[in-house]
Amino acid sequence: MSEMICLDNIKKIYNPGDVTEMCLFSGFSLSVEKGSFVSVVGSNGSGKTSLLNIICGSIPVDSGRVIVDGVDVTSVPEHERYSRIGRVWQNPATGTCSDLTILENMALADCGPEPGTAPHGRHGAKCRRFGLGRGVSPARVEFYREQLATLHLGLEDKLGQRAGALSGGQRQAMALVMSTLTPVDILILDEHTAALDPKTAELIMELTDRVVREKRLTAVMVTHNLRFAADYGDRLLMMAVSFTPLTLPTKRVGEMSGGGADIKKKKKKGLQGTPGGRLLWTRRARLT
Numbered sequence: 001m002s003e004m005i006c007l008d009n010i011k012k013i014y015n016p017g018d019v020t021e022m023c024l025f026s027g028f029s030l031s032v033e034k035g036s037f038v039s040v041v042g043s044n045g046s047g048k049t050s051l052l053n054i055i056c057g058s059i060p061v062d063s064g065r066v067i068v069d070g071v072d073v074t075s076v077p078e079h080e081r082y083s084r085i086g087r088v089w090q091n092p093a094t095g096t097c098s099d100l101t102i103l104e105n106m107a108l109a110d111c112g113p114e115p116g117t118a119p120h121g122r123h124g125a126k127c128r129r130f131g132l133g134r135g136v137s138p139a140r141v142e143f144y145r146e147q148l149a150t151l152h153l154g155l156e157d158k159l160g161q162r163a164g165a166l167s168g169g170q171r172q173a174m175a176l177v178m179s180t181l182t183p184v185d186i187l188i189l190d191e192h193t194a195a196l197d198p199k200t201a202e203l204i205m206e207l208t209d210r211v212v213r214e215k216r217l218t219a220v221m222v223t224h225n226l227r228f229a230a231d232y233g234d235r236l237l238m239m240a241v242s243f244t245p246l247t248l249p250t251k252r253v254g255e256m257s258g259g260g261a262d263i264k265k266k267k268k269k270g271l272q273g274t275p276g277g278r279l280l281w282t283r284r285a286r287l288t
Contacts, residue, residue, distance in 0.1 A: 003067070004185060004218040005032035005055060010064035012050065024050055028064075030237070034185075037212055037219045039233030041226060046239040048222040052188050055220065057081040069185065086179030086217075088172070088208075090191040095175030098164030102155060102174065105163050106144040107136040109178035147177050151207060169200035173207055180211055187212060189221035193228065201225070205232055 010028040015021050024047045032038055040048050053059045054066060057078035066074045073081055089095055096105050141159070148156040151173045155166075163171060172192060180187065189208065193201035209232050212219045223229050229236055 002034055002070075003031045004034040004069055005220070006030070006065075006067040007054065008065040008067065010054065010066075011062045012054065012059070013062055032218060032220065034218055035216055036235055037233045038221070038235045038237055039229035040220065040222045040237045040239065041224065041229050042239030043241050046241050048239055049190060051239075052190055052220065052222060055186075056085055056087060056188060084184055085186045085188060086184040087188040087190065088175050088179050088192040090194050092168040092171035092175065092195060095178060096163040096171050099162065101160050101162055102148070103136060103141065103144065103159040105174065105178060106147075106181065107140070109181045110140060110144075111182060147181065148174070151177065169196050169204065172196060172204050176204070176207055176211060180215060180217070185218060187217045187219045189219060189223075191222050191224065194224065208232070
């Protein structure tokens with residue numbers, strides 16, 4: 001199976017030359033195969049969200065390469081990378097516009113070419129231009145209803161309701177649909193169940209798993225919920241801030257400020273380390 005995401009020898013230093021300088025990644029390499037679901041867990045400050053931001057282009061790297069589906073996108077700006085990436089954030093309000101209706105939110109997310117037309121421009125699928133005409137095509141309303149109906153939350157019958165009036169779970173479910181409304185290859189999930197109650201979080205994870213499988217996406221999910229990480233991911237990347245080396249039965253994925261481990265799972269029957277124990281060193285903090 002070919003690689004969808006490849007981080008090659010990444011180095012990232014925050015606040016270089018300052019007393020608060022921190023080397024987050026040094027010589028860090030990671031490959032993610034097409035169609036895989038990678039769960040990323042770890043303590044706060046270990047670089048989980050920074051890892052996602054590097055993939056999406058939200059933050060630059062000091063050295064190394066970011067490769068998506070065989071193409072070097074290291075110097076490609078963030079907005080262009082999102083032509084192939086969908087992202088769901090931790091805050092349910094981030095992925096939707098509170099003052100717009102459900103229908104208007106769906107129309108904004110539906111930025112691909114009109115049905116029956118070929119994509120144009122260098123932005124790939126997300127390239128439709130908006131002018132002064134109708135923002136919502138009547139022909140697409142039924143399509144939006146069908147997409148929302150898959151959530152089984154009744155949102156398809158509330159298209160005129162403001163998104164700000166929805167519950168957190170409803171907004172996050174809608175954000176999940178919106179992030180994959182146009183064709184994407186990669187789905188980035190940044191603790192997207194952290195702000196939800198346990199029952200709603202379970203529902204969102206089930207919806208996430210279904211979307212990833214049905215659309216054959218490559219997913220990278222950051223979470224603090226170890227059960228979700230183990231149950232839904234087919235690979236587990238553990239990142240940690242530590243003053244001592246971590247020894248785990250894993251293959252080496254590179255040096256991180258917090259060390260870490262790369263654990264592969266076998267068909268949801270428990271975690272299975274790759275052969276040969278490896279020592280993943282951490283960068284020792286300097287105490288002054």
